[in-house]
Amino acid sequence: MNDFFSRLSGRIREMMTGRYGMDEFSKFLLTASAVCLVLSFFFLPRLLFLIALAGLIYVYVRAFSRDISGRYAENVKFLEKTEGVRKQLRIQKKRFDGRKDFRFFKCPGCGQEVRVPKGKGHIRITCPKCGVQFDRTV
Numbered sequence: 001m002n003d004f005f006s007r008l009s010g011r012i013r014e015m016m017t018g019r020y021g022m023d024e025f026s027k028f029l030l031t032a033s034a035v036c037l038v039l040s041f042f043f044l045p046r047l048l049f050l051i052a053l054a055g056l057i058y059v060y061v062r063a064f065s066r067d068i069s070g071r072y073a074e075n076v077k078f079l080e081k082t083e084g085v086r087k088q089l090r091i092q093k094k095r096f097d098g099r100k101d102f103r104f105f106k107c108p109g110c111g112q113e114v115r116v117p118k119g120k121g122h123i124r125i126t127c128p129k130c131g132v133q134f135d136r137t138v
Contacts, residue, residue, distance in 0.1 A: 020071040025078040029059050103138050
């Protein structure tokens with residue numbers, strides 16, 4: 001059985017040689033297509049199903065494409081256009097991951113978010129950006 005999977009993975013690797021594969025844009029398209037497919041069960045069944053199908057076809061076209069520079073340029077454009085949203089998602093994820101150990105406060109002077117360890121009691125916080133000091137209970 002293990003030999004079967006090693007041969008299969010070798011054939012897949014051989015087939016994908018010289019092809020573009022998956023990138024962030026393809027992952028986004030795949031996720032959007034899956035969402036459209038699920039929504040098609042409840043709203044506008046034909047339209048959303050066709051959109052999902054078109055998205056899935058385009059994902060496969062991109063993955064098996066030999067035009068690596070063209071696909072790379074598409075991915076770079078996608079990353080440039082979504083940089084703001086992705087940055088906000090990274091910030092929210094970092095904040096969510098640190099919620100047990102830290103509290104977050106906004107500086108009254110400049111609005112900079114300041115991270116402070118929990119359990120310190122009443123402390124004076126100095127903003128690293130503008131230097132304003134303010135008191136908070138952590």
